[in-house]
Amino acid sequence: MAKITFDGIEVEVEDGTTILQAARKIGGKVVPPAMCFYTPLKGSGGKCRVCLVKVSQGSAKDPRPMPKLVASCITPVQDGMVVENTTNEDVLNARKSIVEMLLINHPLDCPICDQAGECNLQDLSYEHGVSAQRFEEERRTFNKVDLGPYIQLHMTRCILCYRCVYTADQITDKRVHGVLGRGDAAEIGTYIENVIDNDFSGNVIDVCPVGALTDKTWRFKNRVWFTKPLDAHRDCPTCSGKVTLWNRGDQVLRVTARKDEYSEVEEFICNTCRFDKKEMSDWTIEGPRKIERASVISANHYELPVVNVPIIPNLPKSAKKDLPNAPEQWNP
Amino acid sequence: MGLKILTEHINVPGIETLEVYRKHGGYKSVEKAVKTMTPEEVVEEVKTSGLRGRGGAGFPTGLKWSFLAKPEGVPRYLVCNADESEPGTFKDRWFMEHNPHALIEGMITSSYALGANTSYIYIRGELMFILRILEKAIAEAYAAGLLGKNILGSGYDLDLHVAPGGGAYICGEETALLESLEGKRGNPRNKPPFPAVKGLFACPTVVNNVETIASVPWIVNNTGAEYAKVGIGRSTGTKLISASGNINNPGVYEIELGVPVEEFIYSDQYCGGIWKGKSLKAVVPGGSSVPILPANLILKTVAGEDRLMTYESLADGGFVSGSMMGSGAFIVFDEDQCIVRNTWNYARFYHHESCGQCSPCREGTGWMEKVLHRIEYGHGHQRDIDLLVSVAKQIEGNTICPLGDAAAWPVAAAIRHFRDEFEWHIKHPQEATTPGAVYRGQLNSVTA
Numbered sequence: 001m002a003k004i005t006f007d008g009i010e011v012e013v014e015d016g017t018t019i020l021q022a023a024r025k026i027g028g029k030v031v032p033p034a035m036c037f038y039t040p041l042k043g044s045g046g047k048c049r050v051c052l053v054k055v056s057q058g059s060a061k062d063p064r065p066m067p068k069l070v071a072s073c074i075t076p077v078q079d080g081m082v083v084e085n086t087t088n089e090d091v092l093n094a095r096k097s098i099v100e101m102l103l104i105n106h107p108l109d110c111p112i113c114d115q116a117g118e119c120n121l122q123d124l125s126y127e128h129g130v131s132a133q134r135f136e137e138e139r140r141t142f143n144k145v146d147l148g149p150y151i152q153l154h155m156t157r158c159i160l161c162y163r164c165v166y167t168a169d170q171i172t173d174k175r176v177h178g179v180l181g182r183g184d185a186a187e188i189g190t191y192i193e194n195v196i197d198n199d200f201s202g203n204v205i206d207v208c209p210v211g212a213l214t215d216k217t218w219r220f221k222n223r224v225w226f227t228k229p230l231d232a233h234r235d236c237p238t239c240s241g242k243v244t245l246w247n248r249g250d251q252v253l254r255v256t257a258r259k260d261e262y263s264e265v266e267e268f269i270c271n272t273c274r275f276d277k278k279e280m281s282d283w284t285i286e287g288p289r290k291i292e293r294a295s296v297i298s299a300n301h302y303e304l305p306v307v308n309v310p311i312i313p314n315l316p317k318s319a320k321k322d323l324p325n326a327p328e329q330w331n332p
Numbered sequence: 333m334g335l336k337i338l339t340e341h342i343n344v345p346g347i348e349t350l351e352v353y354r355k356h357g358g359y360k361s362v363e364k365a366v367k368t369m370t371p372e373e374v375v376e377e378v379k380t381s382g383l384r385g386r387g388g389a390g391f392p393t394g395l396k397w398s399f400l401a402k403p404e405g406v407p408r409y410l411v412c413n414a415d416e417s418e419p420g421t422f423k424d425r426w427f428m429e430h431n432p433h434a435l436i437e438g439m440i441t442s443s444y445a446l447g448a449n450t451s452y453i454y455i456r457g458e459l460m461f462i463l464r465i466l467e468k469a470i471a472e473a474y475a476a477g478l479l480g481k482n483i484l485g486s487g488y489d490l491d492l493h494v495a496p497g498g499g500a501y502i503c504g505e506e507t508a509l510l511e512s513l514e515g516k517r518g519n520p521r522n523k524p525p526f527p528a529v530k531g532l533f534a535c536p537t538v539v540n541n542v543e544t545i546a547s548v549p550w551i552v553n554n555t556g557a558e559y560a561k562v563g564i565g566r567s568t569g570t571k572l573i574s575a576s577g578n579i580n581n582p583g584v585y586e587i588e589l590g591v592p593v594e595e596f597i598y599s600d601q602y603c604g605g606i607w608k609g610k611s612l613k614a615v616v617p618g619g620s621s622v623p624i625l626p627a628n629l630i631l632k633t634v635a636g637e638d639r640l641m642t643y644e645s646l647a648d649g650g651f652v653s654g655s656m657m658g659s660g661a662f663i664v665f666d667e668d669q670c671i672v673r674n675t676w677n678y679a680r681f682y683h684h685e686s687c688g689q690c691s692p693c694r695e696g697t698g699w700m701e702k703v704l705h706r707i708e709y710g711h712g713h714q715r716d717i718d719l720l721v722s723v724a725k726q727i728e729g730n731t732i733c734p735l736g737d738a739a740a741w742p743v744a745a746a747i748r749h750f751r752d753e754f755e756w757h758i759k760h761p762q763e764a765t766t767p768g769a770v771y772r773g774q775l776n777s778v779t780a
Contacts, residue, residue: 137703
């Protein structure tokens with residue numbers, strides 16, 4: 001076991017845990033954001049650099065600080081490590097600059113993007129972005145590509161997190177897409193026009209932190225904040241069958257895997273569940289899905305919008321009672 | 333002329349053949365090392381010599397070797413980094429072309445010191461003809477029993493392979509090189525784990541530059557203490573300098589570390605002065621990624637001392653008024669060269685060569701290039717200068733590998749020392765875009 005101090009909070013974790021996982025154990029406001037790291041995917045992380053933190057004391061044995069900011073998602077903890085995240089000006093500035101870098105070639109087409117409302121980049125920019133744009137040059141653009149009947153790739157929005165590449169590597173038999181080219185000309189692609197076709201290919205949509213990979217059965221059907229998420233399951237021969245349904249009335253608009261507060265899927269699901277089972281009768285409904293994310297989809301109409309708790313002056317007691325797990329970060 | 337450790341016999345006709353090479357004392361170090369020394373003794377000699385990595389970072393080689401993890405039953409590898417692609421650097425290419433056996437001898441001796449039984453020379457893909465030269469030399473060494481099983485009857489085995497890269501600058505970064513050598517896309521790895529613990533094929537690996545490895549035989553033959561006597565302070569031994577730019581005699585020079593920069597530029601032994609008798613404007617002393625220095629600061633430090641060709645002296649003053657030894661690519665600019673155009677050229681290179689894995693470098697290098705392109709072609713704004721400084725700062729230190737720093741430093745340094753030239757470009761776009769027009773105003777001089 002290793003004891004570390006993260007933003008002044010002491011936490012004890014297993015040896016070999018990364019700083020980010022230790023911070024997630026604390027939870028709440030202090031957790032660094034992560035755009036490329038994805039717990040279920042081995043080898044992910046270290047690329048987007050938004051989770052950079054300052055290690056002001058390397059370990060109890062060697063108290064020297066680390067010379068540069070380190071990526072918390074891939075740096076293992078040492079006993080006695082002292083880490084600064086929200087308490088360090090340099091870290092916040094670095095994060096701001098990286099958000100700016102991520103956005104300079106991003107089309108910022110949130111109004112017409114299906115990911116809007118549950119987009120990690122959108123949340124990140126709200127929290128750490130700058131309001132002014134300094135980039136005057138032409139943005140890089142790509143044409144939209146259909147990767148088979150279900151998935152559309154809109155490379156212009158991609159932030160090259162490599163999550164979809166790791167997903168295809170690790171949960172499907174054969175990866176047919178990858179990163180081509182280098183620098184800001186790098187793109188996700190299949191090189192020769194190809195179809196991503198296997199039972200689990202749809203999961204690349206779930207792991208995509210932005211709207212680069214979208215579900216063609218869902219595109220432009222609705223805004224995510226108008227839909228109601230329901231936990232449901234079915235007896236599926238290929239996967240666990242545990243999913244979240246996104247409904248409008250009793251019409252199933254979209255099926256996704258269940259994601260936790262860091263947008264990480266609990267269990268990958270198969271394409272049959274995701275794309276073909278769009279009837280309520282296909283599913284056994286478990287109940288409303290609680291979305292525990294600092295994003296607009298958290299406000300999913302089963303309760304009073306959590307975001308507004310501090311804003312609404314005379315919130316009726318009954319409303320508060322419905323919010324036992326109101327996320328701390330929204331309290332004034 | 334000073335002592336020649338690497339290039340003593342380089343002009344001997346036929347030195348690329350084993351026969352001639354051996355006639356001139358070649359492979360003595362292999363004999364000495366495998367027959368009379370333990371691997372630890374060789375490492376100790378290299379440590380004593382104070383030899384520092386010649387690829388750019390200048391990390392002490394002996395120390396690097398001693399960090400190599402030695403778990404039981406796991407193979408260890410030595411990889412020679414011959415992916416020399418820094419703009420302005422051409423020493424390794426020249427050295428391997430003319431004296432391939434010197435590198436192979438170094439590889440055998442160094443592999444013996446590290447206990448590696450398989451070693452690789454990773455050479456950039458553009459140098460296919462050198463790959464053939466090396467392969468021919470390796471075949472000769474195998475035939476002579478210098479490679480393969482039971483080298484010279486000592487019981488030590490070594491296989492040496494040459495592997496070509498695809499010609500990407502990023503594969504000169506050691507972990508990207510290892511990825512590429514494993515047959516993957518050449519993306520740098522996250523560190524830790526360092527290659528000394530988990531390198532090639534997840535085994536402990538040392539990656540060294542061609543020149544570093546080629547220096548080892550001399551150290552083994554003549555002892556490390558003798559090597560340490562050459563040079564000044566912690567900059568020991570000799571160094572190959574690739575001199576280019578507006579000088580009378582461009583080429584590769586082997587210098588004893590400690591030669592004054594002024595002597596190096598103006599002496600007929602070396603660069604032979606500035607081309608056509610023009611005056612010196614600036615020098616990039618260590619390859620395109622190190623900060624550029626204006627004439628006054630490259631010849632003398634802020635304290636008024638002569639700047640010497642050593643790791644310490646070139647870095648004197650930090651990044652405010654100093655630079656770095658880097659890989660020893662000495663690029664000289666005369667008064668007619670445009671710093672803005674040159675900076676844009678470097679930025680274009682890094683934009684093209686960024687691997688695109690981590691966001692600050694992928695996006696930032698392109699951004700800097702585009703802004704510099706605008707300034708160079710007369711569409712700049714005054715605010716662009718501060719923007720460039722800020723973008724360079726945002727990239728620096730936030731990336732996985734040093735390519736981000738390498739892209740940021742030259743831009744930041746050019747603006748630091750030649751800000752008025754940038755301003756002139758922006759204020760007078762008409763003049764600035766006229767072919768041959770160069771800003772000739774007073775150079776910024778940095779004072780402490």
